[in-house]
Amino acid sequence: MRSAHTRSAAELPSARGPLSDQVIARLTQGSGGNSLEVADADPFDDDTQLALYVCYELHYRGFVDVDDEHEWDPVLLTFRRELERRFMGAVRDSVGALPTTVSADDEMAELSVEPIDGEGLSYELRDNGTWEQFRDLFALRSLYHHKEADPHAWAIPRLRHQAKAAFVAVEFDEFGAGRGDAVHQELFTDLMGAAGLRTDYLAYLDDAPWWALAPVNLMSCFGLHRSLRGATVGHLAATEITSPPGSQRLLAGLERLDAPESCRHFYREHVEADAVHEQILRTDVVGSLILDEPALERDIVFGMRAFLAMEDAFGEGLRGSWIEGIPAMA
Numbered sequence: 001m002r003s004a005h006t007r008s009a010a011e012l013p014s015a016r017g018p019l020s021d022q023v024i025a026r027l028t029q030g031s032g033g034n035s036l037e038v039a040d041a042d043p044f045d046d047d048t049q050l051a052l053y054v055c056y057e058l059h060y061r062g063f064v065d066v067d068d069e070h071e072w073d074p075v076l077l078t079f080r081r082e083l084e085r086r087f088m089g090a091v092r093d094s095v096g097a098l099p100t101t102v103s104a105d106d107e108m109a110e111l112s113v114e115p116i117d118g119e120g121l122s123y124e125l126r127d128n129g130t131w132e133q134f135r136d137l138f139a140l141r142s143l144y145h146h147k148e149a150d151p152h153a154w155a156i157p158r159l160r161h162q163a164k165a166a167f168v169a170v171e172f173d174e175f176g177a178g179r180g181d182a183v184h185q186e187l188f189t190d191l192m193g194a195a196g197l198r199t200d201y202l203a204y205l206d207d208a209p210w211w212a213l214a215p216v217n218l219m220s221c222f223g224l225h226r227s228l229r230g231a232t233v234g235h236l237a238a239t240e241i242t243s244p245p246g247s248q249r250l251l252a253g254l255e256r257l258d259a260p261e262s263c264r265h266f267y268r269e270h271v272e273a274d275a276v277h278e279q280i281l282r283t284d285v286v287g288s289l290i291l292d293e294p295a296l297e298r299d300i301v302f303g304m305r306a307f308l309a310m311e312d313a314f315g316e317g318l319r320g321s322w323i324e325g326i327p328a329m330a
């Protein structure tokens, strides 16, 4: 029973600038009075993304020795709102203007096109990835996989009828289909252990650069805002559509390296399960939601493109650090 021994809440990270410093000081010392100061900062930097990540974590498993009541601290919520406004502005800039008419169907068809000789992170890892590079990937992806499928779950009460039923069917699988040891979050913990990495919840939070935090903050922001429910659904659809081929490439790289079975198992599971999830998302979730709320189609497409923008940032960040020869982790 490995998971019974791993810490269930996260350790507070060290601050990386004035924004994260204020959040952490508020959580540990109650400082900041009636407001925290939102200094001008690049939304795509370590300090902003860490501050956001810490604010969001209060809605997940929280932090060791931090009062759970901080989740609804109005000062932190106001501060987070301002950080979100800047973050979403930067994400929308990265995505660019959507065309006047958008089609979620066309978007999903495009997401399904997989070039044989593509150039992304998973192609690189399949063909040339070293075991050390895979371990970098695992450690930095743990910021998401330790809470895999949790951010999307917030959309459930915001959906109805067929879209809700199908969405929950996918989430049910992500959460182990009734088996604790099959929860994808737990499969990833097994992977971390097999790779000789720390298995505690969010153990690598201190090591994650902004580009490893931003993809998770994007999902948290989408999930926590009812107004962004279309984007949440689009984000999950894009995740599931791109997962089987991406996971297949990572699996091929791990097989080439003769990696431990638990590491292969996580990706093999995603090759198989996500091929089914993809079909459910396309027709029963996205299709039904658009029939139900046609006005959400733009946000669904935005969610898909935002997913790609943040995944690109992650891939560029990680590959860039390898090319530069500097450690991927902070």
Ligand SMILES: [Fe+2]
Pocket: 148, 174, 184, 270
């Ligand atoms: Fe999964």
Ligand SMILES: [Fe+2]
Pocket: 174, 240, 273, 274, 277
């Ligand atoms: Fe899935």
